[in-house]
Amino acid sequence: MAEDKLTTRADDFSEWYNQLVLKAxxxxxAPVRGCMVVKPYGWALWENITAALDKEFKATGHVNAAFPxxxxxxxxxxxxxxxxxxxxxxxxxxxGGGEKLExxxxxxxxxxxxxxxxxxxxxxxxxxxxxxxxxxxSVLRWEMRTKLFLRTAEFYWQEGHTAHVSAEEAKxxxxxxxxxxxxxxxxxxxxxVIKGEKSDTERFAGAQITTSIxxxxxxxxxxxxxxxxxFGQNFSKAFEIQYVDQNxxxxxxxxxxxxxxxxxxxxxxxxxxxxxxxxxxxxxAPIQAVIxxxxxxxxxxxxxxxxxxxxxKELKAAGIRLKMDDRDNVSSGFKFNDWEMRxxxxxxxxxxxxxEKGSVALARRDKPGKEGKSFVPQTGLDSTVSGLLVExxxxxxxxxxxFRDANIHDPKDYDEMKKVLESGWAFSYWCxxxxxxxxxxxxxxxxxxxxxxxxxxxxxxxxxxxxxxxRKVYFARTY
Amino acid sequence: MAEDKLTTRADDFSEWYNQLVLKAxxxxxAPVRGCMVVKPYGWALWENITAALDKEFKATGHVNAAFPxxxxxxxxxxxxxxxxxxxxxxxxxxxGGGEKLExxxxxxxxxxxxxxxxxxxxxxxxxxxxxxxxxxxSVLRWEMRTKLFLRTAEFYWQEGHTAHVSAEEAKxxxxxxxxxxxxxxxxxxxxxVIKGEKSDTERFAGAQITTSIxxxxxxxxxxxxxxxxxFGQNFSKAFEIQYVDQNxxxxxxxxxxxxxxxxxxxxxxxxxxxxxxxxxxxxxAPIQAVIxxxxxxxxxxxxxxxxxxxxxKELKAAGIRLKMDDRDNVSSGFKFNDWEMRxxxxxxxxxxxxxEKGSVALARRDKPGKEGKSFVPQTGLDSTVSGLLVExxxxxxxxxxxFRDANIHDPKDYDEMKKVLESGWAFSYWCxxxxxxxxxxxxxxxxxxxxxxxxxxxxxxxxxxxxxxxRKVYFARTY
Numbered sequence: 001m002a003e004d005k006l007t008t009r010a011d012d013f014s015e016w017y018n019q020l021v022l023k024a025x026x027x028x029x030a031p032v033r034g035c036m037v038v039k040p041y042g043w044a045l046w047e048n049i050t051a052a053l054d055k056e057f058k059a060t061g062h063v064n065a066a067f068p069x070x071x072x073x074x075x076x077x078x079x080x081x082x083x084x085x086x087x088x089x090x091x092x093x094x095x096g097g098g099e100k101l102e103x104x105x106x107x108x109x110x111x112x113x114x115x116x117x118x119x120x121x122x123x124x125x126x127x128x129x130x131x132x133x134x135x136x137x138s139v140l141r142w143e144m145r146t147k148l149f150l151r152t153a154e155f156y157w158q159e160g161h162t163a164h165v166s167a168e169e170a171k172x173x174x175x176x177x178x179x180x181x182x183x184x185x186x187x188x189x190x191x192x193v194i195k196g197e198k199s200d201t202e203r204f205a206g207a208q209i210t211t212s213i214x215x216x217x218x219x220x221x222x223x224x225x226x227x228x229x230x231f232g233q234n235f236s237k238a239f240e241i242q243y244v245d246q247n248x249x250x251x252x253x254x255x256x257x258x259x260x261x262x263x264x265x266x267x268x269x270x271x272x273x274x275x276x277x278x279x280x281x282x283x284x285a286p287i288q289a290v291i292x293x294x295x296x297x298x299x300x301x302x303x304x305x306x307x308x309x310x311x312x313k314e315l316k317a318a319g320i321r322l323k324m325d326d327r328d329n330v331s332s333g334f335k336f337n338d339w340e341m342r343x344x345x346x347x348x349x350x351x352x353x354x355x356e357k358g359s360v361a362l363a364r365r366d367k368p369g370k371e372g373k374s375f376v377p378q379t380g381l382d383s384t385v386s387g388l389l390v391e392x393x394x395x396x397x398x399x400x401x402x403f404r405d406a407n408i409h410d411p412k413d414y415d416e417m418k419k420v421l422e423s424g425w426a427f428s429y430w431c432x433x434x435x436x437x438x439x440x441x442x443x444x445x446x447x448x449x450x451x452x453x454x455x456x457x458x459x460x461x462x463x464x465x466x467x468x469x470x471r472k473v474y475f476a477r478t479y
Numbered sequence: 480m481a482e483d484k485l486t487t488r489a490d491d492f493s494e495w496y497n498q499l500v501l502k503a504x505x506x507x508x509a510p511v512r513g514c515m516v517v518k519p520y521g522w523a524l525w526e527n528i529t530a531a532l533d534k535e536f537k538a539t540g541h542v543n544a545a546f547p548x549x550x551x552x553x554x555x556x557x558x559x560x561x562x563x564x565x566x567x568x569x570x571x572x573x574x575g576g577g578e579k580l581e582x583x584x585x586x587x588x589x590x591x592x593x594x595x596x597x598x599x600x601x602x603x604x605x606x607x608x609x610x611x612x613x614x615x616x617s618v619l620r621w622e623m624r625t626k627l628f629l630r631t632a633e634f635y636w637q638e639g640h641t642a643h644v645s646a647e648e649a650k651x652x653x654x655x656x657x658x659x660x661x662x663x664x665x666x667x668x669x670x671x672v673i674k675g676e677k678s679d680t681e682r683f684a685g686a687q688i689t690t691s692i693x694x695x696x697x698x699x700x701x702x703x704x705x706x707x708x709x710f711g712q713n714f715s716k717a718f719e720i721q722y723v724d725q726n727x728x729x730x731x732x733x734x735x736x737x738x739x740x741x742x743x744x745x746x747x748x749x750x751x752x753x754x755x756x757x758x759x760x761x762x763x764a765p766i767q768a769v770i771x772x773x774x775x776x777x778x779x780x781x782x783x784x785x786x787x788x789x790x791x792k793e794l795k796a797a798g799i800r801l802k803m804d805d806r807d808n809v810s811s812g813f814k815f816n817d818w819e820m821r822x823x824x825x826x827x828x829x830x831x832x833x834x835e836k837g838s839v840a841l842a843r844r845d846k847p848g849k850e851g852k853s854f855v856p857q858t859g860l861d862s863t864v865s866g867l868l869v870e871x872x873x874x875x876x877x878x879x880x881x882f883r884d885a886n887i888h889d890p891k892d893y894d895e896m897k898k899v900l901e902s903g904w905a906f907s908y909w910c911x912x913x914x915x916x917x918x919x920x921x922x923x924x925x926x927x928x929x930x931x932x933x934x935x936x937x938x939x940x941x942x943x944x945x946x947x948x949x950r951k952v953y954f955a956r957t958y
Contacts, residue, residue, distance in 0.1 A: 028597065030547045031554075032584060033575075037597055040542035040612060047543065063519035064526065068509045068633050069548070069586075069617060070570070075510075091549070092574040093586065096512075097621030098567055105511060107548075107572065107586070118507065118516055127808065133519060138548060138616075142576030154547050329606065 006341070008275045013219040014147075020269060021148045024278040024342050034146040034153030041342065042265065044286035046156065049264055050136060052188050052284070053158065056180045062132040062160060067114050069137070070105040075113035078238040082112065085205020089141040091153075107140040112206065112231075112257055115161045116239035123253065126165055126245050130173070134160040149266035150223075150479055157261035163241055163253040167232065170254035171209070174230045177258040178211045181226040189264065190281040190396040191215045191271050192404050193225055194474065196450030201437060204257075208232040214449045214474065216404040217270035220424050222449045222476035225267045228258035271400050272366075278343030279365055281396050282389040288321045289385055290339045294332050294351035308350045311360065311381060318382035320389070340365060345392050346385060354378075366392050366399075408474070417463055417475070421446045425476040429469035431462035439464055440475055449474040485820070487754045492698040493626075499748060500627045503757040503821050513625040513632030520821065521744065523765035525635065528743055529615060531667050531763070532637065535659045541611040541639060546593050548616070549584040554592035557717040561591065564684020568620040570632075586619040591685065591710075591736055594640045595718035602732065605644055605724050609652070613639040628745035629702075629958055636740035642720055642732040646711065649733035650688070653709045656737040657690045660705040668743065669760040669875040670694045670750050671883050672704055673953065675929030678916060683736075687711040693928045693953065695883040696749035699903050701928045701955035704746045707737035750879050751845075757822030758844055760875050761868040767800045768864055769818045773811050773830035787829045790839065790860060797861035799868070819844060824871050825864060833857075845871050845878075887953070896942055896954070900925045904955040908939035908948035915943035919954055928953040 006023060007015045021027050026042030029035075038046060054064070070093060076083040086109050093105040108114065119131060140154045149155075160177060164170040178195055185191040193213035203210040207229040214222050235241065236252040245251050272279040282288050293308040295301040308324065315322050323344070325335050332349075339347055349361040360381065364372035376384050407424040411417035417426045421444040430436060430448065440446055451473045462469040485502060486494045500506050505521035508514075517525065533543075549572060555562040565588050572584040587593065598610060619633045628634075639656060643649040657674055664670040672692035682689040686708040693701050714720065715731040724730050751758040761767050772787040774780040787803065794801050802823070804814050811828075818826055828840040839860065843851035855863050886903040890896035896905045900923040909915060909927065919925055930952045941948040 028600070031551060031593070031596055032547050032549045035547040035549065037547065038545040040544045043544045044542065046545075063523065065519045065522045066517040066525075066617075066635060068511050068514040068516065069619070070511045070514060070633065072510060088577055090574075090576070091572050091584075093570050094573045095569075095571040095583075097569070097623070104574075105570075114510070117510055121507070138545075140548070144576070154549065156545060 006275060006277060009218060009273075016273075016275075017266075017270060018148070020273055020277055020341075026265065026269075026278070027148045029148070032153070034143055036148050036152045036154070038156065038262065041286060045265060045268075045280070045284060046262060048284045048286065049188075050158070053180070053184055053260065054136075056184065057134050057158075057160070060176060060180070062134045064135065065133050066135060066137070067111050067118065069108050071108050071111070071114045073104045073106055075117060076106065078113065079206050079235060081234075082206035086110070086141075089143065091140050091142055109139055109141045110257075110259075111135065111139070111159055112161065112235055113239070116235045116241055116255070119161075119163050119253070119255075120239045120241045123163060123241060123243050126243055129163060129165050129243060129253065130169065131163040132160070132173075133162070134158055147266075147479070149262050149269070151263075155261050155263070157259050159257060159259045162256045163236070164255070165243070165245070165251070165253070167254050170232075170256050171230050174209065174211060174228045174256045174258065177256075178213065178228040181228065181258075181260055182213050184260075185213055185215070185225060185264075185267075186397065188281065188283045189268055190393055190400060191225065191267055192397060192401040194450065194452055196452040196474070198227075198450055199432065199437060199448040199473070201434060202448060204229045206231060206234050208234065212450050214476075215267050215271060216407060216425065216476075217267070218273070218403070219270070220407050220476075222425065222474070222478045223263070223267050223270065224449070224478070225264055226258070226260035229256060231255045231257065272396055273343070274368070276337070276368060277341030279396070280343035280345060282345045282393045285343065285345055286321060287323045287342070287344045288389055289315065289346040289348055290323045290325055290344045291348045291350065292325050292332060292335050292339075294349055300352045303355045304350055304352060307355050307378065311348065311350065311378065314382050315385060318386060320382070320385055336363075340368070346388060348385070362388065364388065364392055366395055411463065414463055418444050421475060421477065425449070425474050426463070427472055427474055428463040429460035429471070430473045430475075431465055431467045431469045432471070433462075433465070433467075436462055436464035444475070444477070446475045446477045449476050449478070485754060485756060488697060488752075495752075495754075496745075496749060497627070499752055499756055499820075505744065505748075505757070506627045508627070511632070513622055515627050515631045515633070517635065517741065520765060524744060524747075524759070524763060525741060527763045527765065528667075529637070532659070532663055532739065533615075535663065536613050536637075536639065539655060539659070541613050543614065544612050545614060545616070546590050546597065548587050550587050550590070550593045552583045552585055554596060555585065557592065558685050558714060560713075561685035565589070565620075568622065570619050570621055588618055588620045589736075589738075590614065590618070590638055591640065591714055592718070595714045595720055595734070598640075598642050598732070598734075599718045599720045602642060602720060602722050605722055608642060608644050608722060608732065609648065610642040611639070611652075612641070613637055626745075626958070628741050628748070630742075634740050634742070636738050638736060638738045641735045642715070643734070644722070644724070644730070644732070646733050649711075649735050650709050653688065653690060653707045653735045653737065656735075657692065657707040660707065660737075660739055661692050663739075664692055664694070664704060664743075664746075665876065667760065667762045668747055669762075669872055669879060670704065670746055671876060671880040673929065673931055675931040675953070677706075677929055678911065678927040678952070680913060680916060681927060683708045685710060685713050687713065691929050693955075694746050694750060695879075695886060695904065695955075696746070697752070697882070698749070699886050699955075701904065701953070701957045702742070702746050702749065703928070703957070704743055705737070705739035708735060710734045710736065751875055752822070753847070755816070755847055756820030758875070759822035759824060761824045761872045764822065764824055765800060766802045766821070766823045767868055768794065768825040768827055769802045769804055769823045770827045770829065771804050771811060771814050771818075773828055779831045782834045783829055783831060786834050786857065790827065790829065790857065793861050794864060797865060799861070799864055815842075819847070825867060827864070841867065843867065843871060845874055890942065893942055897923050900954060900956065904928070904953050905942070906951055906953055907942040908950070909952045909954075910941035910944055910946045910948045911950070912941075912944070912946075915941055918943055923954070923956070925954045925956045928955050928957070
């Protein structure tokens, strides 16, 4: 596939994305409406994402468990907003073992209900709290418009569900996780996301507070990249999740949930990718460096492969995730394009002249062409490559941060806001009324993304209606 | 829960098992028929199992991917034996997004069909082969009689699916995986399983050869603990998985599949557990050692905790998976019972006298009472504990192997076989006819488990009908 030219981002960003996902071998369309197959290369990327997050969840006292994928339909009806939010998206199992079921079962779109049911059974006393459980798996939402990784019927994610003695502790948990998500996005995925609180209309169905991290993609649209919710006692009352406190009084728990999905892969593609294909942050890249030996004659091959093999061993021993591309049925040019399409951060070329000179050529994926190419000694290559991986990681974050900051505007009035929202975000005071939010959506197709926690010290006036306003919000178009 | 006495194995092995799963906090019954919740402690055990296997799969060139959980019903009808085998167990999604679906979708009971469909799309040339993909996830089979871990409607597993150019290569793959399963079972889980080929009646639906590992539980029943299948061209013809060979001729692939599930946890419980609860092999135990500080007065507490904390740090630094039980609302006796129920291999007691003497008490879970207790110096405790973990691991395997060998019989005739099958396995010549297999099942409730690859050099006569027989088979009762 890699030899076909990719549509450019400027020509058609959406089509560029769709082609890239397929050409970089990340995923494919499944024969079931709206579902995807995550191919090995895409799954290896997801495994690196899950490993980094799982480590942080465990370091903060969370444990993993597994709850059933099927949930009785009646469970959804126990929390009013929750069922209203999810009812249109449910896939329903009506038959099992050749017979019609007495009660239809829903393939989980999210697991608050079934986990709430089990927590009610498990939690008895304040000594049982907090319960801090996470689950890795997939969920199913019958989405109408789907796009690989960004919005698919079945998608892969983790969902954390916690129960606490107090609102304060539950909110702390919500923020703790939001910080984990933001730190992961920034430090591992090189995505300069913005943390904040969602508006009432954008909240999760059943939540009292929803917080999110939002990233700016290269088409300047916003992508909600993970969410962390505080439910108050909504679910604990619906499912009777109660505990006896230290005064022997029965109390309802305060609960949270939080999730990050394979959509994160979409964020990585749309933040870092270029017209040659995927660009992966080194810390998450399944392959951090590829060695391409270059030769024509058998004599050259023998000399080159000796060096290439030695380098491979050295870099492998240094813990670098490495691939040797010794295919004999494609040209070096094909290989270069192929690994560029797949976003491998560093290409190491070894040719006959390199063998003579004791050098290799390094090509950085984040800087195409001559600018990103350097010739370095074979001696000490492990530390050269390790250092360059760090430099690329930093450089990707810096570039994305500059791009983000250059495209967030502070329009002086509503007319200017309409203009900036055509290609960028607006960071403006808003009165937090649904009317003004709807007006912006109608006029500019932009929604409120989130209200960040760091706000200016002064109050202002709503950019839409002019009423007094306490907090600024990000307005942006999304997918 | 741990204070309630466990039913003994002798009284009621099945009830002992059911109680143990709940009391050891491994799993719970879900509110959906036949489904289970794997609780954090059980999931931590499963994570250790998956980590060990995943490492071996990757070391042998396999990669992970993810295929959808929903499969069009029509896919199942493409392979005749496969649909016959699985049709009675299917759960069917008939509605999605509020509407009736045009074609019903099946929640995957296994993924040969959908993966076959994708392989047909991906595989073009001999250069694309072999394809060696594994998937971690869950599947759903509408089972009538369920038992936690052993047989649940939804269960967790890995399923590998590979495609090859030749029958020889595909069979090699089947055996390679069977070896990985057996090595894992023996070396990590301390289960002395037996490798062999299944009879025609016991084969996987659609397979040409099914191989398995079989373990003997303490009630002397056999448990099939993993399977590896060779399909020949059954699935490649059903799904048109074809490639162009080096002579430019279109050929059908040879395929395999193989799986190991959460049933492995059932095998561990029933092989090693005792009347005090679970006994975990150290290599897989989520907690390898628990420290129980013992004190009465605040002065004692201060002295004891200083030593306990220091030991905790030292052992943690040595890579031992460790828990400090400093609960103040339960007695030491309660704690001892609790950690015995959960099968933690080593208990480390630190009391005021230990502090004075510079010693600690170690209690081995595999040897209850005084026999398993020793007093050792605090100095060098990390290597003492590490060494003891190895010793316990070896000891569990040895004990299970001796038990297995003592209960496999070589009956001299059919009457004796009927007798030994009441409480043990028979390893006997069998003519490989369905008639004799059925007769044994009717007479003794025993089935053929597998035909091992190492056979005696001489031929014999079928223990049922007396006809000449080339191979010996294991007969045993199962669950």
